[in-house]
Every structure is written in structure tokens, then in C-alpha cells.
Amino acid sequence: MSAITPSTSPLQKLRSATGTRRIFIHTVLIGVAVVMLYPLLWMLSSSLKPDTEIFTHPGLIPNALRPDNYSEGWSGSGNSFSLYITNSLIVTIGAVIGNVISCSLAAYAFARFEFRGRKIWFGLMLGTLMLPTQAVLIPQYTIFYNLTWINTYLPLIVPKFLAVDAFFIFLMVQFIRSIPRELDQAAMMDGANPFQIYWKIILPLMKPALVTTTIFTFIWTYDDFLHQLVYLQQNDKFTVPLGLTLFLDQTSGSSYGAMFAMSTLALLPTLICFLVFQKRLVEGLATSGMKG
Amino acid sequence: MTTAKTDEVVKEPPAPATPSDQRERDRMRRRLARRRGGGWWPYLFLAPWFVGLFGLTIYPMLDSLYLSFTNFDLLTPAKWVGMDNYDRMFTDDPVFWDSVHATLLYVVVSVPLKLALALGVAMLLNRDLKGIGLYRAAFYLPSLLGGAVAVAIVWRQVFGGDGLFNDFLAWFGIKGQDWISSPDTALYTLILLAIWQFGTPMVIFLAGLKQLPKDVYEAAAIDGARPVTRFFKITLPLLTPIVFFNVVLQIIDAFKTFTPAFVISNGSGGPLNSTMLYSLYLYKKGFTDLQMGYASALAWVLFLVIAGFTAVNFIASRYWVHYDD
Numbered sequence: 324m325s326a327i328t329p330s331t332s333p334l335q336k337l338r339s340a341t342g343t344r345r346i347f348i349h350t351v352l353i354g355v356a357v358v359m360l361y362p363l364l365w366m367l368s369s370s371l372k373p374d375t376e377i378f379t380h381p382g383l384i385p386n387a388l389r390p391d392n393y394s395e396g397w398s399g400s401g402n403s404f405s406l407y408i409t410n411s412l413i414v415t416i417g418a419v420i421g422n423v424i425s426c427s428l429a430a431y432a433f434a435r436f437e438f439r440g441r442k443i444w445f446g447l448m449l450g451t452l453m454l455p456t457q458a459v460l461i462p463q464y465t466i467f468y469n470l471t472w473i474n475t476y477l478p479l480i481v482p483k484f485l486a487v488d489a490f491f492i493f494l495m496v497q498f499i500r501s502i503p504r505e506l507d508q509a510a511m512m513d514g515a516n517p518f519q520i521y522w523k524i525i526l527p528l529m530k531p532a533l534v535t536t537t538i539f540t541f542i543w544t545y546d547d548f549l550h551q552l553v554y555l556q557q558n559d560k561f562t563v564p565l566g567l568t569l570f571l572d573q574t575s576g577s578s579y580g581a582m583f584a585m586s587t588l589a590l591l592p593t594l595i596c597f598l599v600f601q602k603r604l605v606e607g608l609a610t611s612g613m614k615g
Numbered sequence: 616m617t618t619a620k621t622d623e624v625v626k627e628p629p630a631p632a633t634p635s636d637q638r639e640r641d642r643m644r645r646r647l648a649r650r651r652g653g654g655w656w657p658y659l660f661l662a663p664w665f666v667g668l669f670g671l672t673i674y675p676m677l678d679s680l681y682l683s684f685t686n687f688d689l690l691t692p693a694k695w696v697g698m699d700n701y702d703r704m705f706t707d708d709p710v711f712w713d714s715v716h717a718t719l720l721y722v723v724v725s726v727p728l729k730l731a732l733a734l735g736v737a738m739l740l741n742r743d744l745k746g747i748g749l750y751r752a753a754f755y756l757p758s759l760l761g762g763a764v765a766v767a768i769v770w771r772q773v774f775g776g777d778g779l780f781n782d783f784l785a786w787f788g789i790k791g792q793d794w795i796s797s798p799d800t801a802l803y804t805l806i807l808l809a810i811w812q813f814g815t816p817m818v819i820f821l822a823g824l825k826q827l828p829k830d831v832y833e834a835a836a837i838d839g840a841r842p843v844t845r846f847f848k849i850t851l852p853l854l855t856p857i858v859f860f861n862v863v864l865q866i867i868d869a870f871k872t873f874t875p876a877f878v879i880s881n882g883s884g885g886p887l888n889s890t891m892l893y894s895l896y897l898y899k900k901g902f903t904d905l906q907m908g909y910a911s912a913l914a915w916v917l918f919l920v921i922a923g924f925t926a927v928n929f930i931a932s933r934y935w936v937h938y939d940d
Binding site for chain 1: 652653656657658659660661663664666667668670671672674675676678679682689736739740742744745748749750751752753754755756757759760761762763764765766768769770772773777778779782811815818819821822867870871873874877878881894897898901902907910911914915917918921922925
């Protein structure tokens with residue numbers, strides 16, 4: 324409507340998208356959003372349907388609700404699902420504690436000291452970011468095999484205490500650099516040693532980076548199928564992803580409802596993390612990307 | 616900053632310089648330099664990382680190189696076989712070539728489409744829209760769930776014979792098929808899954824778009840540049856560092872894809888090795904067949920290929936990535 328009036332400068336035209344254009348953009352975005360979320364909604368709705376209805380009645384609203392899928396899936400497939408969830412919790416909590424401690428220690432050293440060879444070590448650290456885990460999987464396996472750690476959670480937890488996730492070191496280095504050095508110096512004046520500075524000044528101030536690390540470590544470890552598949556061999560040690568694949572082999576067509584129910588439950592921890600920390604997740608990602 | 620620090624440390628009022636003062640000041644400066652170096656403190660903080668770097672990265676890399684020249688099977692001592700593994704890989708292993716074919720196709724098709732979609736949606740989101748946070752969340756969620764086995768299981772059902780995708784096609788009167796069990800289409804369901812997870816590069820693009828200088832656009836608009844021109848002449852060139860970052864990351868990620876290929880083919884890489892992504896083949900050789908020497912050779916080839924792709928990316932970037940400074 325304003326396009327005809329000659330007083331509209333090109334600048335204003337650029338800034339104000341007209342009503343129809345706005346509607347168009349919203350329509351496209353809503354369309355994309357529906358496609359993005361539909362498979363997940365379909366899973367949720369299938370988890371509540373009787374098996375006979377899942378593939379014959381494709382709509383999202385079930386004709387008949389069958390919450391039994393959840394109880395069947397929970398107790399089904401060999402061990403109870405509560406065992407897998409407990410196992411997953413042991414692994415993820417161990418990994419989170421390891422990553423937070425070891426990565427923050429390393430990041431503090433890289434961000435605050437001018438020690439000899441710092442640049443080379445830092446470069447090596449960045450280099451490990453690009454190294455595919457598959458390249459070291461087999462020798463790492465033989466190391467843990469010789470330590471008789473196979474079928475324990477140690478190969479999944481101990482490496483996290485050795486700061487192998489360079490991504491988080493990098494994230495924390497960037498964060499520590501934004502903390503004013505004057506704070507360290509003031510503490511140093513008061514006679515604090517570097518560890519006390521790390522513990523009493525840096526750690527409390529880098530809480531946002533620690534939270535980001537916690538959330539991402541939790542989600543990535545929880546979903547890390549390859550390493551769990553390689554290191555855990557007996558059913559009673561299985562984590563949620565492994566328990567799910569067990570389900571996949573056993574059901575082979577018989578109880579899809581229960582399988583979808585357990586898939587839904589398996590995604591729940593990640594979904595809860597996402598809903599609670601949505602903003603922080605997205606921002607943590609965006610800022611790390613900007614440094615590239 | 617340095618002088619301020621010196622003053623603070625000395626704490627004494629500045630006196631006229633005498634030789635002894637000069638010496639005192641030199642000693643102070645040395646002590647300060649040492650303090651910033653931290654003596655053995657940084658090594659203490661880095662100790663866990665050093666153990667990890669040498670014990671879990673550098674030593675394993677070398678060990679894997681050595682093992683790749685052996686017939687190691689985990690249970691008996693490794694025996695040196697020279698280039699046999701590499702020989703076999705390139706001349707006498709059709710499954711290896713199947714996996715190379717599947718992986719390259721997967722990388723070459725999924726990465727550009729995913730990035731194009733990510734950039735397109737990021738452009739749409741880069742304005743004051745109501746509910747922009749909701750859109751961002753909806754588009755990012757699938758990426759976060761990305762590697763989950765549960766998602767792969769759902770995908771398997773969605774593209775199965777009587778799955779959701781065929782119901783969708785039926786609306787348009789198209790008769791579907793079982794996309795997962797057909798060797799012509801199975802890999803494309805994996806590619807679609809990868810594209811569905813465009814949220815991570817999208818968020819990074821969005822952050823980049825927000826940093827672009829507005830005045831350039833205003834000047835261009837005054838000069839009468841049309842949106843398409845503005846995109847190709849301003850947005851894309853200014854965004855090239857972010858594009859580059861996303862390209863490098865997504866290629867590395869795509870080469871490593873394992874979980875969906877494993878789940879969708881039930882660990883087989885089938886039908887007819889069409890979903891035998893390289894990581895899956897490596898896993899099967901190492902941990903199912905216990906041919907760990909051969910799998911180590913596969914791992915080194917993967918490492919070299921990824922390093923090669925990354926290096927080519929960095930070299931090519933000189934010609935198309937524009938940095939401000």
C-alpha cells in the first residue's frame with residue numbers, strides 16, 4: 324500500500340516488510356516447522372496407539388489410546404528399562420563431572436599463563452578437534468582391553484577426566500578470556516596461588532560456560548551410541564541406546580507400540596534439557612561458531 | 616597494564632633511580648615474567664589433558680598406524696604383514712569400494728543441501744518476526760536429537776513400506792514403496808535424515824547474519840540493488856567465513872556418521888551395502904570380524920581423507936573466503 328507513495332525512501336522500503344510479505348514468510352516458516360516436528364509427533368502418537376492402528380491409521384490423534392505400550396516396553400526386552408536408564412545416568416553423570424573438571428583446568432592454563440610452548444600445545448588441542456574418533460577407536464579399545472575395562476563404564480568415563488573433548492576446552496578458553504585479568508591480579512595481591520584463583524575467582528565466574536558444557540556433555544554422551552556399542556557387551560551393563568536396539572531386534576514387527584513408547588521415553592531427557600535450556604543451547608552454539 | 620601491575624607489586628613510592636633500584640626493578644620484572652609464565656602451575660593444570668593427549672590421542676594414532684601393517688586380531692599377537700591390508704583394501708575388497716561410494720555420495724549430496732537449507736531458513740529468520748524464538752527452537756530440535764538411536768528407529772518406520780512417508784505420497788496419488796529395503800533409495804533416507812538436521816549450521820548462520828553491517832545494505836538499497844543482487848553481492852561475500860566454518864564442520868561430521876546407518880540397516884549396511892557408510896564398515900571389520908589390523912588401515916585412510924578434505928577446504932578458502940582484515 325505504501326509502495327505507490329513517492330515519499331517512501333528505498334531505505335524505509337527495505338526495513339518494513341509489507342503485511343502480505345510477512346504473512347508469506349510466516350506461512351513458509353510454519354510449513355517448515357510442521358515438517359520438522361511431524362516425525363517426532365508421529366512417534367509420540369504411535370506410542371499411544373494399539374499396534375493394529377499404527378500403520379493403518381496414520382493421523383496424529385489415535386482412535387483408541389493404549390498407554391499399556393509404556394508399561395509393556397518398560398518391562399519388556401530382557402531387562403527392565405529402568406536398568407538401562409540407571410546405567411545411562413551413571414555414564415552421563417561421570418562424563419559431565421570429568422569434562423567440567425578437566426576441561427576447565429586446561430582452559431584456565433591456556434587462557435591465563437604464558438608458559439613455554441603454549442601456542443604449540445594450543446594448536447595441538449585445536450587439531451584434536453578435527454580428529455575423527457574412528458581413527459583412534461581401535462587402539463583405544465586395545466588399551467582398555469589390556470586394562471580389562473571392557474564391559475565396564477570406565478572407558479566411557481575416564482577419558483572425560485583427561486579432557487579429550489577439546490571442543491569444551493576451546494569454549495572455556497574463549498570464556499575465560501572475557502573475564503578481566505584485574506580480578507586475578509587483585510587476588511594475587513592478597514596472596515592467592517593460581518589454584519585458589521582458579522577455584523575462587525574463575526570457576527564461579529565461568530558458570531555460564533560450565534552450564535553449556537554440562538548440557539552438551541550430558542546430551543552427547545547420552546546419545547553416543549558408537550562407544551557404548553563397542554565397550555558394553557553384557558545386557559545388564561547396557562545403556563538406553565543399546566537397550567533400544569535390543570528392542571529393535573526382538574520385536575521384529577510384533578510390538579511396534581511398545582518400541583515407539585520406549586523411543587519416546589529415550590528422547591525425554593534430551594527433550595527436557597532442550598526445553599529448560601533452549602536459549603542457552605542455541606547461544607552457546609552460535610557464539611562458538613562465530614569464533615571460526 | 617604491565618606497568619600498572621609492576622606498581623602494584625612494588626607497592627613503594629617511586630624513588631629516584633639508583634643502581635640498586637635498577638637492580639631491584641630488574642629482579643621484580645623477572646619475577647613478574649615468571650609469574651605470568653606460571654612456573655610449573657600451567658603444567659599442573661594441564662596434567663590431565665597431557666595424559667589424555669599422549670595416552671588417548673597421540674599414542675593411539677601411532678599404534679593404529681603400526682597395527683595397520685599387521686594382521687592384529689586382538690587375541691593373538693600382531694604379526695607384521697607390510698602393505699597387505701592397504702593392498703587388499705584397494706584391489707581385493709569390493710565392500711570397501713561400496714562403502715567409499717556410499718559415503719562420498721552421502722557427503723556430496725547431504726552437505727550442500729543441508730547448508731543451503733540452513734542458510735535459506737536463517738535468512739528468513741533474520742528479521743523482526745513474532746515467534747522467532749519458537750521457530751528457532753523448532754528447527755534446532757531435530758539436530759539436537761541428531762545422533763539418538765530413537766530418532767533413527769523412528770526414521771526407519773517413517774520410510775518403511777507402510778510408513779508415514781508413503782501416506783504422505785498417497786495424498787498426491789503417488790504409490791510409494793519400501794524405501795528402506797530398496798538399495799536404490801535406502802541411502803537417500805539417510806541423506807534426508809541428515810538434511811532434516813540442518814539446525815546447527817542454521818543457528819551459526821543466523822548469528823553471522825546478525826553481525827552484518829546494516830549501513831552497507833542501506834547504501835545498496837539507496838542505489839537500487841534488488842534483493843537477489845543484495846544477497847549475492849553483499850550477504851554471501853560477507854558471510855563467507857561462516858559458510859567456510861560450516862562447510863568444514865559438516866563435511867567432517869558427515870564422514871563420521873554411524874548411528875543412523877547402523878540402526879536403519881540393523882547393523883548390516885544393507886540392502887546390498889547401499890547404506891554401508893565408511894564408519895559402519897570400519898566398526899564391522901574391527902569389532903564384528905575382529906580384523907583389527909585391517910580396521911586400523913581403514914581408520915588411517917579415513918583420517919587421511921578427512922585431513923585431505925579439510926586441507927583442500929583451507930587452501931580453496933583463500934580464493935572465496937573474505938575476511939575483513
